[in-house]
Amino acid sequence: MFENFLFLSSALLTLAGALGVVFTKNLMHACVLLLATLFGVSGLYAVIGADFLAASQLVVYAGGVIILMLFAVMLTGGTADNDNKFGIEKVAAMGSVKTYIYAGLTVLVMSFTILKILANYMRTFEPGKLAPFESTVEEIGTLLVTDHVLAFEISSILLLGALVGAAAIARPRKG
Amino acid sequence: MVSLSSYLFISFALFISGLAVMIARKNIIAILLGIELILNSAALNFAAYARFVNQNIDGHLMSLFIIVIAAAEAAVGLAIVIRFFQIKETIHIDDATQLQA
Numbered sequence: 001m002f003e004n005f006l007f008l009s010s011a012l013l014t015l016a017g018a019l020g021v022v023f024t025k026n027l028m029h030a031c032v033l034l035l036a037t038l039f040g041v042s043g044l045y046a047v048i049g050a051d052f053l054a055a056s057q058l059v060v061y062a063g064g065v066i067i068l069m070l071f072a073v074m075l076t077g078g079t080a081d082n083d084n085k086f087g088i089e090k091v092a093a094m095g096s097v098k099t100y101i102y103a104g105l106t107v108l109v110m111s112f113t114i115l116k117i118l119a120n121y122m123r124t125f126e127p128g129k130l131a132p133f134e135s136t137v138e139e140i141g142t143l144l145v146t147d148h149v150l151a152f153e154i155s156s157i158l159l160l161g162a163l164v165g166a167a168a169i170a171r172p173r174k175g
Numbered sequence: 176m177v178s179l180s181s182y183l184f185i186s187f188a189l190f191i192s193g194l195a196v197m198i199a200r201k202n203i204i205a206i207l208l209g210i211e212l213i214l215n216s217a218a219l220n221f222a223a224y225a226r227f228v229n230q231n232i233d234g235h236l237m238s239l240f241i242i243v244i245a246a247a248e249a250a251v252g253l254a255i256v257i258r259f260f261q262i263k264e265t266i267h268i269d270d271a272t273q274l275q276a
Contacts (some may be wrong), residue, residue: 004176011185018192021208022199037189041215044185044240047177048226053218053238058243065211065249072204072253076260122258139232140239149234155243162247166254172261 005048010043016022027073027173034051035066043109048118052137054113182223189216191267202267203259205250 017037021030038061045054120135144152193212200206218238225234256266264269 004221007177007181011181014185015188018189018212021212022192022195027202027205030205030208037212038215041189041219043223044182044219048182048222050222050226050235050238053222053235053242056239060246061211064246068205068249068253069208072256075257076204076266078247084267136235139273140235143232143236147233151236151240155240158247159243162250166250170254170257 006043006109006116007047008041008049009105009109009112013105014040014044028070031066031069031073034069035062036102038066039060039106039109039113043113046113049136051117051120051138055117058110058113069136126131163165179223179227182219186219186223189213189219190218201268203256203268203271204253206255206268207249210252211245211249214241214244214248217241 014037017033017035017040020033021037024030024033038057042054042057042061045051045057189212193209193216196209196212197206200209213258218241221234221237221241225238258265260272
């Protein structure tokens, strides 16, 4: 029941966000809708028990990639529509009903995801009847430094190269 | 309801959306958004098969590496976009016609 509800809301958020990225005109809105899609995918990970993947999806995408995208959109002046469809200049408002509906759905999925991740640690047991540890973090950590250690080290070099390369490419040159 | 086929359908929809964005949009940042969608669909497929088919945690590691690669790709891609904007004053894909600045 709970899993079905989480799955349905996450799938709905994912598909609606993906379709919104396709059909919206405003690039800023496309970035925010992509954020909704990534939250939905994180919820889908949480449904199938991949708690570490869900957490890293939230941290890396919501904390890193989308912020980078929004910075790039703003630095390149992507959205030049400060007028609404009647030609009147828009004022900063506290949001419309649509905004609050999007925000409510996103908060719902996010809180379910976070609760699903935290549920392993917040459960209480009878004394002497502890359940086995079910999180995948320990297995993933063990596999990363045993079977997949070469890929792990190569990805660290890749990240260093991407960091230095991005700084070198975006640096303003003289002359 | 939570089954392999429903996950594959969602992944398929994500892939098609990303492909449509990459083909139809003329803005370089929007094309990068499409690439993110496609990478997410691939990672979702890995996690779904790892859960429903062979119960092996190696699929999660593949998804994790996909997330890492997507972050690196976004950083370098957006740096290129910003550099391109400094030179050309536009981020329209049809203006990227020459290799030399």
